[in-house]
Amino acid sequence: MSVLETTVLETINSPEDVKKLSLEEMNILADEIRKGILNRVNLIGGHLGPGLGVVEATIALHYVFNSPVDKFVFDVSHQCYPHKMLTGRKEGFTSPIEHSEISGYFNYNESPHDPFMIGHTSTSVSLATGMAKARDLKGEKYNVIALIGDGSLSGGEAFEGFNNSSVLGSNFIVIVNDNEMSIAENQGGLYKNLKELRESNGTCSNNWFKAFGFDYIYVEEGNNIQVLIDTFKKVKDVDHPIVVHIHTLKGKGYAPAVEHKESGHWSMPGLLNKAEDSGNYEIPECYETITKDYILNKVKEDKSVIAVNAATPGVFWWDSEFRNKLGKNYTDVGIAEQHAVAYSSGLAKNGAKPIFGVMTSFIQRSYDQLSQDLALNNSPATILVYWGGISSADATHLGLFDIPLICNIPNIVYLAPTCKEEYLRMLDWSVEQQNYSVAIRVPTCEYISTGVEDTTDYSVLNKYKVAERGSKVAIIALGDFFGLGQSVKDELKSSLGIDATLINPRFISGVDEELLNSLKSDHSVVITLENGILSGGFGEKISSFYGNSSMKVLNYGAKKEFIDRVPMDELLTSYRLKKELIADDIKSIL
């Protein structure tokens, strides 16, 4: 793992240095930036295709505009690596030891060239509109530029941003980076219009951007530095909102990412120039594979079952084979989580059986739809929430917040399975029942199969399962922290000689009052374990329940904080989520 050698990039310490380059040097720089992206992604993984596609555009932007006086807002940050390399952070791409110092996302803690921390899609136009309006209120003069990919256009927030920014009445530049792809394929009618625009060199009669009143320029050669420089010079200091629609090649410069745009969008480390680049991985049985098998089998017997997702099929390994097999029983709504939930409600209310797969950090987009469109209507849809839990992820992609988000909404049954057998039973129960909106938190820790069939009737709501009955201390271990609960029980036995009760609550969204009351007779301490934020979560409800009694309750989970790439062990220690620490706490109050 040696430091990447570059000739032009090594001279670039700020955008000022870009402005000094000849075209020839800029083209060399483009090659070196691509090498930097590949270098980093191969070592620590990351977004590949998006950055490769905007190398020329980023060079041209920094050549023409004057960051950080001019303000850039890059949507979702998937394409920000070239920008980072040109704004004093090239070592994050060329030098192995600094790779993980520099995040993969826009991050205002890193650089004044990143005005925000950004990791969710479709936010750039709205954020930039606010910046432009602040500039105007303060009587300042500079350019505000949002760069947004075609895929991000499908999110409602982007639309709201376009609708409002178009009437700003002052300088505002939106670069639409059209690489003909979202994370997976683009979805929706808007993309037919983009195609028409590309095919007509921007001249077709219907123009979605012009329909808002935006001025508009189309650039077919979106990977040509000189053409881009000429265009950006033309729009610099414009006195009104304008869209510059550039056509780029996602993955440019790395053939596998050009050929396989979906698997080349983001790559795990160590995969570059390996056979696996095709995206066809053999994966061992896990929650993702059994979910796919379940859905495929179910659709065979019931044509009203439909798998829904919002632009991230790869997260659940819903690969093209799976999608093709499902055919019309599959909908990718694109980046449109609000629609996904409302659509699922409509499906369920009219007799279909939707299964909506979604990542924890993106279900956040649809709180109101979960409440108003789904739960208030008791629509019997199934939502599979993936990637929930404490992790060392970027601050924008934490899986910590879904429990308070979902379990405090009336009418939603939120379930936390602890093993394969429970998961499949819950999933099938949810799909077949007609009375409740159901969400299931797909475990993220170890994949566990007990081999014991689960025959629970989950229609009997909020019935916790006593895994082992003991006394003095009861451990309520939610979902994929059941294993931790087991180890705490063992620790209490070995270190304190206590036979603790171990409970698998299964229901995140309700309290088993009967069971909790029954514990009062021979328990003095209850602890709760949850793999998420404590604030507003599951454990606090147990504490509240016991408030009028002498039962002591300790809640374990994550603190209310945005953590950014903190090592797991550090987090678990900080949150005292270790069997020895928990046993110590219990000992101190017994």
Add this chain to the structure above:
Amino acid sequence: MSVLETTVLETINSPEDVKKLSLEEMNILADEIRKGILNRVNLIGGHLGPGLGVVEATIALHYVFNSPVDKFVFDVSHQCYPHKMLTGRKEGFTSPIEHSEISGYFNYNESPHDPFMIGHTSTSVSLATGMAKARDLKGEKYNVIALIGDGSLSGGEAFEGFNNSSVLGSNFIVIVNDNEMSIAENQGGLYKNLKELRESNGTCSNNWFKAFGFDYIYVEEGNNIQVLIDTFKKVKDVDHPIVVHIHTLKGKGYAPAVEHKESGHWSMPGLLNKAEDSGNYEIPECYETITKDYILNKVKEDKSVIAVNAATPGVFWWDSEFRNKLGKNYTDVGIAEQHAVAYSSGLAKNGAKPIFGVMTSFIQRSYDQLSQDLALNNSPATILVYWGGISSADATHLGLFDIPLICNIPNIVYLAPTCKEEYLRMLDWSVEQQNYSVAIRVPTCEYISTGVEDTTDYSVLNKYKVAERGSKVAIIALGDFFGLGQSVKDELKSSLGIDATLINPRFISGVDEELLNSLKSDHSVVITLENGILSGGFGEKISSFYGNSSMKVLNYGAKKEFIDRVPMDELLTSYRLKKELIADDIKSIL
């Protein structure tokens, strides 16, 4: 209050009866429906202009289509009164005693002609898309029709619905009811396109709907029953998605609502044909008026202060005079809460001082923006949350959920003032500080001025205020339940002889650990009072804090349930939010 006498309407018990009418009878029916709307709104208040504008369209829809086999989804429900009158619920409009039996919103509990309960905007297209897809999966044949007002088009969820429904590939009809108004004026570039479409009779080159690939018909005479019937017949059983853009007159048939479209959108009871119809009310000093005064004064001295709202300025009494005075220091983003939060973040991050006013039930639209766009970026914006609290409102407009929604997001300081002086101090602190994203829960109960200036430095976070120090029992009374806390204290004194401690926490989003620890020495019971849902809220955090001690904690607030127009007294009794009931509870555990 007599029963409204009608000649045609009285014969209509279901849409089948509409199909039997002559054009002449339908025109009489239109008049009688209008009388029904006015009759109801005058008696119990409600949405006035929207329903008056779609009387003809609703008659024509029920004449041509076959509800409930054909499925109607009415966006936001502001315009559903005529639909209710034609679907077996006319007594809710003609007979005073049944007025409040029938809700003002789409409600599946009332009728199979309302497939959903709906009260938030911009949801219809997505919900209907799901219904249409379910129909297709099941091989059924009928029409699915969404009716959406021009104002609702600005919400991101509507856009996501348009983008996805346009590629449905089967029967799908969207009636765009264009009355040239949102709740207040429409906002954004899209509305220039609607104007062009109206002015060109639907033929202008840029067409926002066609840009998605929708088939499209324009109907200028949107209040002409025969024209509408002819049009709807043309699109009935269409095999692809189509937009029928009808131009209607908001408030038609009631001059004051036509002339004053904003104040005529929704009316309080008893105002019809009164001088107040102009919308110019004299209102006594209240949180709304002092907020307006504060903003106006602040803007005079600081041009970077800006008031932001999302389509509901009337809720805060931000009338046209206020808006005009603010000029460029005011932004209405239209129905676009996601944008409003991200825009506020952009404003704050670039040095402006945004004050975003929003209703509790609509801030729900922006959970992800509050988390990712605002809080993660520590953008020092101020959000004023209005109408939070327990009420006998419709299930779609409950103010119960903002505390768990906001206070569990890291980095947001959520404040609960108890009086005018605290409120103004918090507001000014928030506007002037640069370190935190701040939300303030504007009290909804009694307006209280203590006359004592508040000089607190709210930068010292999570410092609760001990209003009166006693012993044995501590009452932590949040925000506008501080008055209830006072009365509980009095009750404990008179009925149990206890001098309780009374605490005004002021900070919803944090726990004052030092104070809570100090209570342990001479208190055995702590109670919490909050005007919102308990689940995930403030009180549970206090319970959790005391979990390792012998302190007993009782949490008072609303249950996790969607309540629909339940009388306040019934709710307060059910939630034991009465001083005598609380005193009884305390007595039982002392």
